[in-house]
Amino acid sequence: MVETTPAAPSRSRDLRKESVEEVLNRVEAGLGVVLDREAVARKRRSIGARSDRGTWVRIETRPLVKIVAQGQAANGMEAANLLDGIAKPAWYAALSWHDAQGEAVWRADEVELVTDAPLQRRAMREVSLSDAWWATLNASLDALSRQHTTRIATPDTETITQSLVTREIERAFPGRADTTITEEWVPAHADLNWANLTWPVCWIIDWEDHGMAPRGLDAANLWASSLGIPGLPERVWQERRGDLETRPGKLMALFYCAKIVNDSSVPGELREITTHEADALIADLQP
Template sequence: MFDAPAPAIVDRMLAAQQHAANQFGLRATGQRVWGYRGRTLSGAAGPHWLRVVCAEAGAEGGKLWNGPSTSRALPSSVPRPDLYRIRDWTTDAYAYRAELYAFAPDPIVSPRPVLDEDPGLPEAWWKDMGAALEVLAEVPPPTDREALREEYLRRVIPQFTGHQVDAVTWTTAHGDLHYGNVTRGPHIVDWEGWGRAPYGYDAATLYLFALLVPETAARIRTELAPVLDRPEARTGLLTVCAQILQAQDRVDFYGELAGPVREQLAHL
């Protein structure tokens, strides 16, 4: 998903990946999927998928660290690879967690979070994804997990979109539902940031992250209309717009989306 980090981080994380594979009695195949700045390293290990996450010693724990393990309590009808086992260990400077997953049999939809071309997803895919989002939204929002804080969205929405925020309808969301985190199954992966978010936030992410392919975005807007047409979804849409515009100068694909997002804001 991200480029490889600095060589020293690469060496350290590869050693951690090998240690984790040994703990599980498996062999890492050499496939490497890097997280942001090398904080995570994932790849195949035998018939499974192995993810290693790292933090400075003493800084482990918290929402992102425990997101995948706590997501196991979500309904099984939300399609995601099973998390089988977890191993924690520390060194003098770093803490590590290894998570062993079932291997999703289908590839991710896009190597980037945004769509650069029509992925050709069938109608059944959207039906299944819509059903999964509906089930997830019906889960009572957890009190100890916030995908987004209310004070954050009330600050960034007016600042970056020019719109105001009225009452917020809160639901449970994946929190990072882009096209690099969904497979053609569909399965939804990377649950570290799940929690409370404005209604429609996940659907808005799928829609707005497709704006570089206008015909596909129009189709997605239709497929997700049962969510996005509801008045309470407006805050979820505005939140994703604000996040894109806030980060447009720091993240390339957000910069690419900024123009189409401004066009969307003119219609909200």
């Protein structure tokens, strides 16, 4: 179990809604590449584009206060290059700088270009994942759990701690479960949702949050990301039952259920499904 000081609140930003031309110019000059400006992929805190070198460049901004509180550099993708036996893009180079005005650190990582498309929750009703796809995912997650890193996982950019797990679960389901985690932690991707997996070939992308975490964190995140999609949560549970049927695995599943329930933007139907699953997990966790 690992404890760190929680990060102080920081100004929220959304890269989908602000100009990033100056950032792209700086990255092109620093890495010596030309980015495809016509096909920039934008997320809330990251942007990405194909380069003229046939590589992919991912650019992220992270509040400086979070990096300081986490006690580790914003080099998760670079550090992940040391992990073996995992279906992940190779890392080539990086550029980072301190944005004093925005009180943030920008980082650009140039990695192997993966041409298989990222999956999205909304597409999972139509996509058929092959047995080979699941075998690659399982082999990768099993290999990851056998390795070691000094980094601590930061799901949703927040350092995973006992206090964070307890806070989220207690907020959603007060007084209903013992949230204490005593088992040894293992390395995790820490952002394993469908958007960070590709198809038809399985690649695991975006490793900036990886680090040590309670066993089952990744499997629980993928399972929770599947709730409401017929048959998919059951398949995830079946494939990753070795993680999810342990006590920490069930706690991680309850943790992600709590995060859904605590999110006021979640639709009512998904909230009901999640609450039902949480009730079952709480019953299983009783001594």
